Amino acid sequence: MKQPDNVYLDYAATTPADERVIARMQEVQTTSFANPSSSHAAGRQSMEVVTNAARQLGALLNIDPDALLWTSGATESNNLAILGAARHRAHRGKHLVTMRTEHKAVVDVFKALEKQGFAVTWLSPGDDGRVLPEVLADALRDDTQLVSIMHINNETGIVQDIGSLGRVCREHDVLFHVDAAQSVGKVHLDLQALPVDLLSLTGHKFYGPKGIGALYVSASPGTHIEPLLWGGGQQRRLRPGTLPVELIAGLGAAAEISAALMDDEYSRLTALRASLWEGICAIDGVHANGDLNNGYPGILNVGVDNVEGESLLLALEPLCVATGSACNSQSQEPSYVLRAMGRSDLQAQSAIRFSFGRQTAPADVEFAARTYRSAVERLRSIAPEAVA
Amino acid sequence: MSSDPYNAMVREYFADPQHAGDLEGAATGYFSDQGMHIRLAATVSGERITSMRFRAWGCPHVIAAAEAICRQYEGRPVAALEEFTSDHIMQDLAVPIEKTGRILVLEDTVRSLGQAIRDSA
Numbered sequence: 001m002k003q004p005d006n007v008y009l010d011y012a013a014t015t016p017a018d019e020r021v022i023a024r025m026q027e028v029q030t031t032s033f034a035n036p037s038s039s040h041a042a043g044r045q046s047m048e049v050v051t052n053a054a055r056q057l058g059a060l061l062n063i064d065p066d067a068l069l070w071t072s073g074a075t076e077s078n079n080l081a082i083l084g085a086a087r088h089r090a091h092r093g094k095h096l097v098t099m100r101t102e103h104k105a106v107v108d109v110f111k112a113l114e115k116q117g118f119a120v121t122w123l124s125p126g127d128d129g130r131v132l133p134e135v136l137a138d139a140l141r142d143d144t145q146l147v148s149i150m151h152i153n154n155e156t157g158i159v160q161d162i163g164s165l166g167r168v169c170r171e172h173d174v175l176f177h178v179d180a181a182q183s184v185g186k187v188h189l190d191l192q193a194l195p196v197d198l199l200s201l202t203g204h205k206f207y208g209p210k211g212i213g214a215l216y217v218s219a220s221p222g223t224h225i226e227p228l229l230w231g232g233g234q235q236r237r238l239r240p241g242t243l244p245v246e247l248i249a250g251l252g253a254a255a256e257i258s259a260a261l262m263d264d265e266y267s268r269l270t271a272l273r274a275s276l277w278e279g280i281c282a283i284d285g286v287h288a289n290g291d292l293n294n295g296y297p298g299i300l301n302v303g304v305d306n307v308e309g310e311s312l313l314l315a316l317e318p319l320c321v322a323t324g325s326a327c328n329s330q331s332q333e334p335s336y337v338l339r340a341m342g343r344s345d346l347q348a349q350s351a352i353r354f355s356f357g358r359q360t361a362p363a364d365v366e367f368a369a370r371t372y373r374s375a376v377e378r379l380r381s382i383a384p385e386a387v388a
Numbered sequence: 389m390s391s392d393p394y395n396a397m398v399r400e401y402f403a404d405p406q407h408a409g410d411l412e413g414a415a416t417g418y419f420s421d422q423g424m425h426i427r428l429a430a431t432v433s434g435e436r437i438t439s440m441r442f443r444a445w446g447c448p449h450v451i452a453a454a455e456a457i458c459r460q461y462e463g464r465p466v467a468a469l470e471e472f473t474s475d476h477i478m479q480d481l482a483v484p485i486e487k488t489g490r491i492l493v494l495e496d497t498v499r500s501l502g503q504a505i506r507d508s509a
Contacts, residue, residue, distance in 0.1 A: 308423075310447040314394065314402060346423075382408040383445040384418065384427045 011357030053252025077200030084225030093143025129158035157299030166195030185258035208254030279369025315375035407458035417501030
């Protein structure tokens, strides 16, 4: 049987832009190239494109489109939300709360704030990867100003109960930021119903273009942020700079497409994850790092005893999978997310993240299961008996 | 500059390690450090190594290096083991500098094998 050149199972790292998104961007590039801040007719036409995209994204999140700030992606959105809110409220207090299992784009921002004199409480998850509302409540102090907790974990697919966690924050008059890079466009998010003040998202995780994201800033009293950039009056002076109209149009189109496909995709991904797990769960020493019942079905993180992780990753080629988050995958260090969940260095080091998406076919998953079984068997067969 | 962390030799030796396995009645050297576990086995006729095999638990560079050593030393004098240094392996396999310690574990294993052969003589 001919082996495929590659089988892409790394949708949590990034997704290919939907062809309808690409078509929309190409159209906008030629028809609406003008600066949307310009007051002439061509500028107004570009601004109409931006406004339409905000409506599309607003509909996906059930928010007023005016609550959106366009950014370059989730990393910038996280920086703007966390730095911006912490600095704005610093006169009221300098205590902040987040989790040890957050993405680097959040962890490193809090580390930077610690160096600037803020106190940060780092919550550890339970064995199931979640933080309970009562654990969060216990961590809050009179001077706590901001809590930041991600919705869906990028490595494990574990879903935090942001509704309950947000209610704790509301009860204590603390701002609640959610890094929703892995959940927007994939699961229903109703921000009218959820007690979330700030929410970060990025286009390329849900079949939109790279280089464009957004930050939702609630209109509720007390939700204010300071800008990180200076240089113009765009976006209420909170995020100046000329708007990339075609990228914004692409993000809007991706939002509309995702809203239409979401329920069917969730069911399909659930079946794909179940199929992969069924194909590998009989391997001696294999375990899922995550929640197979309640976790996001687009991600299956698998560890296996007595197999070296870097060799496993290479032996899995032509599968395109990840050992940690894409941003961290060059380091080959054991995942700090899995370490925070109580996994040993060895267990964390053998972890492979399979993530599925719109183009993943059942045959891809069957091939992945076969390849994984064969790779584990081969590596164990050449290891000294003391290890294997 | 290539974004591939493995050169062609590492990929070939890792994908098809012809010397992975055991040898009946062979002298063996074993070393475990830095999270690596390596065992080398050799049969000897007179002063020459007739066959070599390895078992390894480690990253692709370590597995490829173990295979390279087996290929390199079969048919050579036992004394050559004493002169082994990891410089050529590091170069041929383009081992990243941060993995030097792992390859040094292999160097220790080669020495351990040389000692085992001497002890069994």
